[in-house]
Amino acid sequence: MPKPPDPPTPEPRGSETRAPRTRGPKAARVDTDRILEAAREVFSSEGLQGSSIRAIARAVGCDPALIYYHFDSKEAMFRALLERKLAPLSADLAALADPADERPTPFRLWDVMATYRTHFSCDAGFRSMLRGEILRGAEGTREVMAGHIRRTAGHIWDILRQGQARGELRTDLHPPLATFFFVRTHMEILDLIPVMGARVDLVDRADAVPIAEQAWFHLYWRGVAADPAAPLPPGPWT
Amino acid sequence: MPKPPDPPTPEPRGSETRAPRTRGPKAARVDTDRILEAAREVFSSEGLQGSSIRAIARAVGCDPALIYYHFDSKEAMFRALLERKLAPLSADLAALADPADERPTPFRLWDVMATYRTHFSCDAGFRSMLRGEILRGAEGTREVMAGHIRRTAGHIWDILRQGQARGELRTDLHPPLATFFFVRTHMEILDLIPVMGARVDLVDRADAVPIAEQAWFHLYWRGVAADPAAPLPPGPWT
DNA sequence: CGGAAATTTCAACATCCGATGAATTTTCCG
DNA sequence: CGGAAAATTCATCGGATGTTGAAATTTCCG
Numbered sequence: 001m002p003k004p005p006d007p008p009t010p011e012p013r014g015s016e017t018r019a020p021r022t023r024g025p026k027a028a029r030v031d032t033d034r035i036l037e038a039a040r041e042v043f044s045s046e047g048l049q050g051s052s053i054r055a056i057a058r059a060v061g062c063d064p065a066l067i068y069y070h071f072d073s074k075e076a077m078f079r080a081l082l083e084r085k086l087a088p089l090s091a092d093l094a095a096l097a098d099p100a101d102e103r104p105t106p107f108r109l110w111d112v113m114a115t116y117r118t119h120f121s122c123d124a125g126f127r128s129m130l131r132g133e134i135l136r137g138a139e140g141t142r143e144v145m146a147g148h149i150r151r152t153a154g155h156i157w158d159i160l161r162q163g164q165a166r167g168e169l170r171t172d173l174h175p176p177l178a179t180f181f182f183v184r185t186h187m188e189i190l191d192l193i194p195v196m197g198a199r200v201d202l203v204d205r206a207d208a209v210p211i212a213e214q215a216w217f218h219l220y221w222r223g224v225a226a227d228p229a230a231p232l233p234p235g236p237w238t
Numbered sequence: 239m240p241k242p243p244d245p246p247t248p249e250p251r252g253s254e255t256r257a258p259r260t261r262g263p264k265a266a267r268v269d270t271d272r273i274l275e276a277a278r279e280v281f282s283s284e285g286l287q288g289s290s291i292r293a294i295a296r297a298v299g300c301d302p303a304l305i306y307y308h309f310d311s312k313e314a315m316f317r318a319l320l321e322r323k324l325a326p327l328s329a330d331l332a333a334l335a336d337p338a339d340e341r342p343t344p345f346r347l348w349d350v351m352a353t354y355r356t357h358f359s360c361d362a363g364f365r366s367m368l369r370g371e372i373l374r375g376a377e378g379t380r381e382v383m384a385g386h387i388r389r390t391a392g393h394i395w396d397i398l399r400q401g402q403a404r405g406e407l408r409t410d411l412h413p414p415l416a417t418f419f420f421v422r423t424h425m426e427i428l429d430l431i432p433v434m435g436a437r438v439d440l441v442d443r444a445d446a447v448p449i450a451e452q453a454w455f456h457l458y459w460r461g462v463a464a465d466p467a468a469p470l471p472p473g474p475w476t
Numbered sequence: 477c478g479g480a481a482a483t484t485t486c487a488a489c490a491t492c493c494g495a496t497g498a499a500t501t502t503t504c505c506g
Numbered sequence: 507c508g509g510a511a512a513a514t515t516c517a518t519c520g521g522a523t524g525t526t527g528a529a530a531t532t533t534c535c536g
Contacts, residue, residue: 029483045374049288052523063485068525128373135366135433136283146437176441177453181423184430188422195373199384203415215415223457228466268513290493301515306495 030062032070036081044125048078048133078133079144085126086148089119090155097155097162105163106221110236112156113186113213124191153179160224169224178224185216268300270308274319282363286316286371316371317382323364324386327357328393335393335400343401344459348474350394351424351451362429391417398462407462416462423454 038059042051053074057064071077092115096108120127133141134149156179163169189212197208205211217237222228232238276297280289291312295302309315330353334346358365371379372387394417401407427450435446443449455475460466470476 047285047287047370047374049285050374053525054523064524065486065526066484069483074524125374128370132285132366132370135429136285136288136363142437146434149434174441174453177450178457180426180430180450181454181457184426185419185423188418188426191373192418192422196384196387199380203412212415212418215412216419219416219419219461220457221461222466223461228460291495292493302494303496303516304514307513312494 030060030066030070032080035060035067035070035077036084039077039081040085040123040126043078043081043129044123047125047129048137075138075141078141082130082144082148085119085123086152089115090148090152092119093152093155097158099158099162104233105159105166105168106232106237107235108159108163109182109221110217112159112182113217114236116183116186117190117213120187120190124194127187127191153183156183163224168226170226173224182220185220186213189213189216268298268304268308270318273298273305273308273315274322277315277319278323278361278364281316281319281367282361285363286367286375313376313379316379320368320382320386323357323361324390327353328386328390330357331390331393335396337396337400342471343397343404343406344455344470344475345473346397346401347420347459348455350397350420351455352474354421354424355428355451358425358428362432365425365429391421394421401462406464408464411462420458423458424451427451427454 035056039051039056042056042059046055053064053067057067060067067077071080093112096111096115101108130145134145137145153176157175160169160173160175160178164171164173164175189209193203193208193212197203197212203211214237218232221232273294277289277294280294280297284293291302291305295305298305305315309318331350334349334353339346368383372383375383391414395413398407398411398413398416402409402411402413427447431441431446431450435441435450441449452475456470459470
């Protein structure tokens with residue numbers, strides 16, 4: 001572990017307090033953000049195991065060794081990427097779970113879906129890699145990811161519990177499981193429909209994902225509503 | 239490509255028409271089935287990219303080169319494994335989709351779920367690998383998998399269409415999408431609940447998977463039934 | 477200007493990978 | 507028994523991988 005400047009300045013480009021000076025051989029400096037962005041793209045198309053440090057370096061346009069100047073290891077880089085992508089999602093969901101929000105539950109759940117979509121829409125490969133790491137990643141990585149998921153899912157449980165308290169949702173609903181069904185199925189839509197929709201004759205239209213999201217939302221709401229026969233109020237899902 | 243005996247006898251141990259003669263250096267012959275079984279286990283814990291021919295050979299207890307005697311390549315081995323695992327599943331589902339089956343639709347859907355469970359219950363890693371190959375596998379592999387999925391899912395569409403025709407299911411249901419939701423969410427339960435259930439405080443009980451399956455079945459049925467307020471008849475889901 | 481610090485590259489390491497061709501051992505069958 | 511065929515191993519190829527230490531280049535700051 002060479003990393004000479006790490007003790008004095010652990011994150012060389014961590015913040016913008018200091019002017020973005022550009023030393024080093026190249027005019028366009030390579031900072032951790034650029035590396036993480038390239039890593040996300042490479043991970044997305046190749047998975048974590050399939051992505052080599054050299055491929056990421058190629059995407060950045062630098063030497064592989066430079067990556068070890070910014071990160072201790074490939075795993076540490078993955079964890080940093082995880083934090084960078086998942087922390088904003090969790091913050092947005094926390095805002096949606098505000099108990100002061102008195103809109104009907106369908107509106108709030110739709111916003112949850114929209115939040116996931118905007119945070120993840122163009123990262124199918126990245127999501128898939130997250131899933132793979134949950135299932136068979138290194139133990140340390142799995143623990144870090146479990147923490148993220150716990151934090152994120154908790155906000156949705158809150159919305160469902162509030163919906164139960166307000167009499168909008170079935171009282172016999174299990175909020176953790178209902179959250180799991182809601183989010184994971186939505187992720188499956190975002191992941192698989194674009195790849196398999198046309199190939200498997202599921203939906204052959206170009207806007208297959210919005211159609212599937214809408215169908216899923218209607219099915220789910222009927223499944224969780226206290227009164228499933230009552231139609232959904234007009235909203236963005238119609 | 240050496241493979242001297244391939245033209246005369248393409249599948250040395252393909253069937254049991256000939257007595258299981260055991261030639262070769264070892265008393266316990268290594269046949270394609272043994273290799274595929276070991277490959278499934280290694281793939282399950284390491285994924286396709288993460289699994290080496292050498293690791294599979296180690297699991298079989300033979301030399302890596304022997305695997306190339308039985309299969310043209312790692313990819314060909316994967317395709318053979320695919321066929322071996324998915325063909326029986328598809329056959330069982332075809333039987334369930336028999337239009338002569340006049341039981342109420344919930345019974346038939348529950349059987350679909352049970353069929354997936356029994357075919358895949360202890361293969362979480364294998365399923366996950368299939369998913370990964372769909373998303374970012376080689377083009378040839380993806381095409382083969384799309385064929386399997388099309389064939390398999392088609393039987394479930396049939397069950398849903400028959401349910402619609404019998405007036406048990408919503409007429410505005412989109413059978414392909416409804417199939418997608420049903421099966422994929424069930425797969426997510428089988429995949430993720432055992433790994434993440436306790437870790438994320440989803441369900442902390444040992445029988446988390448059956449509980450989740452039951453909750454999912456109730457939610458789904460309310461979502462697709464023509465009359466969601468009518469309770470499910472007594473059945474294996476209670 | 478000049479030294480210190482930060483950034484980047486180079487070359488190399490040990491290791492693993494998929495695959496191949498040749499040699500070797502075992503079984504089968506006449 | 508003996509030759510042919512089948513099954514298995516061995517040694518090896520070229521290449522990719524994660525990582526590291528040292529050297530080179532650039533910028534900063536006094």
